Amino acid sequence: MSDTILLPFSSRADCQAQFAAVLARARSTLQLFDPDCAIFxxxxxxxxxxxxxxLAGGGRLQLAVHTTSYIERHYPRFLRLLRDYAHRIECRVTSRSLHQLTDSFCVADGIHIVRRFHSEHFRGEAAFDAPEATELPLERFAAIWEESNVALHTSTTGL
Structure with a gap:
């Protein structure tokens, strides 16, 4: 029997608060999948x-999205972060065959997670210090990552 405590949420504010809580616990890795990152x-x-x-502590960020247009239009601060830490951040765009995936999640260090069941809704759950809660999402992320292409280059030439 698992001792994992799942913290449900159902609003934008609660989702973003749980995302912030996951980020606050991150030390070495972040894997984030969302269709467009509009809610994160x-x-x-x-x-x-x-x-x-x-990132300054040696951590890495892997970001997989269906489209980068929202990030490019609304997150100039993130684009600066990408420029500053290009060696620690990798962004990928999913192939068209994966665009039917509509969930959304962020996993930190393989043990903390915030996830929405559907990207058009705020309903979801978070779990902390719970590797069993991140096991399936991390497997899914690895599969998504394999089927994705590099995106969000730090310059127009990709250098």
Whole structure:
């Protein structure tokens, strides 16, 4: 029997608060999948500070999305972060065959997770210090990552 405590949420504010809690616990790895990252506040100053702390400490970020257009239009702070830490951040765009995937999740260090059951709704759950809760999402992320292509280059030439 598992001792994992799942923390349900059903609003934008609660989802973003759980995302912030996952980021605050991250030390070495972040794997994030979302169709467009519109709900994860990658452009906020507090998110930027948390990500910079992880990356400055040697951490890595893997971001998989269906489209980068929302990030490019609304998250200039994240694009600066990408430029500053290009060696620690990898962004990929999923292949068209994966565009039917509609869930959304962020896993930190393989043991903390926030996930929404459907990207068009705020209903989801978070779990902390719970590797059993991240096992299936991490397997899915690995499969998504394999079927994705590099995106969000740090310059127009990709260098």
């Amino acid at each position: 506040p990658l452009g906020d100053s507090s998110t930027d500070a948390a990500l910079r702390a992880v």
